[in-house]
Amino acid sequence: GESVGLHLPTLSVQEGDNSIINCAYSNSASDYFIWYKQESGKGPQFIIDIRSNMDKRQGQRVTVLLNKTVKHLSLQIAATQPGDSAVYFCAENGLGNEKLTFGTGTRLTIIP
Amino acid sequence: GAVVSQHPSRVICKSGTSVKIECRSLDFQATTMFWYRQFPKQSLMLMATSNEGSKATYEQGVEKDKFLINHASLTLSTLTVTSAHPEDSSFYICSARDATTNTDTQYFGPGTRLTVL
Numbered sequence: 001g002e003s004v005g006l007h008l009p010t011l012s013v014q015e016g017d018n019s020i021i022n023c024a025y026s027n028s029a030s031d032y033f034i035w036y037k038q039e040s041g042k043g044p045q046f047i048i049d050i051r052s053n054m055d056k057r058q059g060q061r062v063t064v065l066l067n068k069t070v071k072h073l074s075l076q077i078a079a080t081q082p083g084d085s086a087v088y089f090c091a092e093n094g095l096g097n098e099k100l101t102f103g104t105g106t107r108l109t110i111i112p
Numbered sequence: 113g114a115v116v117s118q119h120p121s122r123v124i125c126k127s128g129t130s131v132k133i134e135c136r137s138l139d140f141q142a143t144t145m146f147w148y149r150q151f152p153k154q155s156l157m158l159m160a161t162s163n164e165g166s167k168a169t170y171e172q173g174v175e176k177d178k179f180l181i182n183h184a185s186l187t188l189s190t191l192t193v194t195s196a197h198p199e200d201s202s203f204y205i206c207s208a209r210d211a212t213t214n215t216d217t218q219y220f221g222p223g224t225r226l227t228v229l
Contacts (some may be wrong), residue, residue, distance in 0.1 A: 034218075041223070042219050042222055043205050043207075043223045044205070046220075048216060097216065098144060100158070100216075102155045
């Protein structure tokens, strides 16, 4: 079936370093991708999104890369801070499909 | 912008009782809202899609008579867990799409922690 998954369930990064969180998806019809950040006991927070007609999009300290050839999505966080510690989920939906499919999540821990 | 609230944030109830959770879009109109549940250390699982003025669409395996959804206005959807049992204990999260923008982005509420004793 269709799925969205993550390569690494946990990731520890030294404060100030850059982090990269990866996500693989299997639905080649997916045309919209979102990264969410979820802190403990809270709802997911929108970080950045990208459509399939792009391969890169930048925000404040974050960059999302999309490789449609290998169905791979990544989130880069620059100069990580303690507040970046959270679980990060990728999500996708296909053309005409309003539902999001979530990946399994990666827990990012920033080491002081 | 794009703020979604949920109420209550936390509820503890006895087995057999019903619990209502509210989801509100505070600064935008949402023709479509979504209800998810999340177990510890797991991802979000979509339960149903709630459309304003019409019946909700439930995902496979989700009992519509147990999880009653009402979306009576463009800013409010409610989820009622009927005859709750301990296995219904979970983190329930709603999300909403902004009806005025041409975007598929879902904005999430802060979640409701339900504990059934």
